[in-house]
Amino acid sequence: xxxxxxxxxxxxxxxxxxxxxxxxxxxxxxISLWRQLGLARxxxxxxxxALVQLLAVGWVLQFxxxxxxxxxxxxxxxxxxxxxxxxxxxxxxxxxxxxLALSLVSYFAAAVVVLGVLFGFQIYDFEGxxxxxxxxxxxxxxxxxxxxVSRQLLIAADEQRDLIEGRLALGLSASDAYKPHLRQALRTxxxxxxxxxxxxxxxxxxxxxxxxxxxGVAPTDAVKVQISVMYLVLGSVATTTAVMSLGISRELFxxxxxxxxxxxxxxx
Amino acid sequence: MSASNAFVLDHVEAGIPGDPILRSIDVTIPGxxxxxxxxxxGAGKTTFLRLLNRLDDPLRGEIYWNGRALSDWDPTELxxxxxxxxxxxxxxPGSVCENLQVALPDISNERALHVLEHVGxxxxxxxxxxxxxxxxxxxxxxxxxxxxxxxxxxxxxEPTAALDSAARQKVEELGESxxxxxxxxxxxxxxxxxxxxxADHVIxxxxxxxxxTGTLAELDASEDAIVRQSVGAI
Numbered sequence: 001x002x003x004x005x006x007x008x009x010x011x012x013x014x015x016x017x018x019x020x021x022x023x024x025x026x027x028x029x030x031i032s033l034w035r036q037l038g039l040a041r042x043x044x045x046x047x048x049x050a051l052v053q054l055l056a057v058g059w060v061l062q063f064x065x066x067x068x069x070x071x072x073x074x075x076x077x078x079x080x081x082x083x084x085x086x087x088x089x090x091x092x093x094x095x096x097x098x099x100l101a102l103s104l105v106s107y108f109a110a111a112v113v114v115l116g117v118l119f120g121f122q123i124y125d126f127e128g129x130x131x132x133x134x135x136x137x138x139x140x141x142x143x144x145x146x147x148x149v150s151r152q153l154l155i156a157a158d159e160q161r162d163l164i165e166g167r168l169a170l171g172l173s174a175s176d177a178y179k180p181h182l183r184q185a186l187r188t189x190x191x192x193x194x195x196x197x198x199x200x201x202x203x204x205x206x207x208x209x210x211x212x213x214x215x216g217v218a219p220t221d222a223v224k225v226q227i228s229v230m231y232l233v234l235g236s237v238a239t240t241t242a243v244m245s246l247g248i249s250r251e252l253f254x255x256x257x258x259x260x261x262x263x264x265x266x267x268x
Numbered sequence: 269m270s271a272s273n274a275f276v277l278d279h280v281e282a283g284i285p286g287d288p289i290l291r292s293i294d295v296t297i298p299g300x301x302x303x304x305x306x307x308x309x310g311a312g313k314t315t316f317l318r319l320l321n322r323l324d325d326p327l328r329g330e331i332y333w334n335g336r337a338l339s340d341w342d343p344t345e346l347x348x349x350x351x352x353x354x355x356x357x358x359x360x361p362g363s364v365c366e367n368l369q370v371a372l373p374d375i376s377n378e379r380a381l382h383v384l385e386h387v388g389x390x391x392x393x394x395x396x397x398x399x400x401x402x403x404x405x406x407x408x409x410x411x412x413x414x415x416x417x418x419x420x421x422x423x424x425x426e427p428t429a430a431l432d433s434a435a436r437q438k439v440e441e442l443g444e445s446x447x448x449x450x451x452x453x454x455x456x457x458x459x460x461x462x463x464x465x466x467a468d469h470v471i472x473x474x475x476x477x478x479x480x481t482g483t484l485a486e487l488d489a490s491e492d493a494i495v496r497q498s499v500g501a502i
Contacts, residue, residue, distance in 0.1 A: 162354065162356060162358045163358050163360060165323055165354075165358070166354065166358030166360070166410075167358075167360070167370060168323060168347065169321055169323065169347055169351065169352040169354075169414075170347065170348070170351070170370060170371045170413065170414065170417060171344045171345070171347040171348035171371075171417055172344065172370070173344055180360075180361075254325075256322060256325060256339075256343050257343040257344060258322070258323055258324060258325070258343075259323075
């Protein structure tokens with residue numbers, strides 16, 4: 001009844017619905033003011049920024065995903081996402097040698113592997129409408145894990161230097177000497193994703209599924225899409241972190257199998 | 269340039285570019301017995317030793333072992349033939365047996381027990397967590413681990429610096445026993461009593477340069493006060 005009053009059709013909450021959902025921002029602001037949290041301005045600014053960013057993206061996306069438009073617009077969009085994600089990673093893990101180049105390779109590899117499976121097996125139709133959002137899921141969900149694995153690998157190289165050089169001194173190759181630390185860093189990056197995957201449907205209902213159900217899709221169909229998205233995220237995180245960590249471990253050692261000494265870059 | 273495990277350092281400079289720790293090092297390390305690297309703290313002894321295991325490369329100059337430049341050796345092969353033990357023994361996670369397996373993955377139980385006996389460790393320690401060993405046991409376990417690669421040379425970076433006198437004596441006896449069996453040893457020490465007990469040959473480093481080199485008797489007779497002080501002659 002309320003939905004009808006607000007003019008919500010399937011998949012479209014309308015401007016009135018959008019405005020009404022803003023009441024929830026007002027609730028958060030009210031709580032901040034009531035408890036003197038000093039977050040009212042931040043809440044308003046973040047909400048406004050999200051609104052503008054997403055409206056802008058939605059407006060541009062409608063041209064990119066238009067079935068009549070050539071796919072190179074989608075390709076351009078994906079490249080932009082990879083470049084932006086790589087730049088963000090390089091800012092957050094600035095001590096990693098050649099971090100920008102490594103990030104570009106890692107996100108590109110994940111996009112090729114994951115999208116290759118999704119479209120190669122015709123799980124989704126190959127068109128802008130599917131290509132851009134799926135690539136966004138690949139890259140966006142890999143970002144935090146990629147930064148985490150990068151930082152973990154550098155911390156291991158610094159704090160476990162005596163163990164790594166102890167193995168090198170026994171005649172192990174650089175990759176064998178660093179393997180236990182590489183394994184630990186990858187586990188640290190992947191375990192949260194595995195836990196999230198295990199908890200899905202029990203502890204929380206994931207965003208893609210909720211969005212589809214709200215848009216009027218049958219829950220059983222929404223679940224199928226959601227499962228493919230969960231697998232996509234797992235595959236993306238695993239591929240990106242694996243490529244990134246292999247690249248970093250090569251950067252940390254000289255061709256003579258010596259652990260390089262790093263000079264940490266100052267935070268900007 | 270002689271062969272037989274001797275090292276020859278030719279105009280070696282090492283450390284940080286623009287601020288080297290070692291400068292103009294021209295010295296030969298004999299391929300037999302125990303050579304002690306002596307000198308005050310900060311003289312560059314550890315930097316010197318790391319060059320021989322190729323954990324670091326010199327900024328300038330060349331190092332030869334067995335008549336061949338270190339840069340021409342495969343680093344992993346070189347490190348198995350020129351083994352190194354550190355001042356603070358690096359203990360890998362797991363048991364003593366698992367630590368030995370890092371050096372020799374397919375080590376037999378018999379070989380593991382034999383190498384423990386060789387360094388004077390009890391066979392019962394084989395299944396013990398390496399991190400629970402005492403300082404002296406840990407250092408001897410690290411020597412045992414290094415010996416599994418059957419090295420021609422053992423580099424020892426102040427291996428007894430953190431040990432009590434009983435443990436220190438056992439490690440020194442192990443060093444002498446290894447030298448007696450034909451393993452050349454380069455031993456870093458700033459303990460002049462230890463130097464006088466062990467050294468067949470001494471290299472004195474000071475301010476990143478070789479101050480003197482020779483037998484203990486030769487250096488005792490030196491007119492250089494720093495050299496005599498470094499070998500405990502004063």
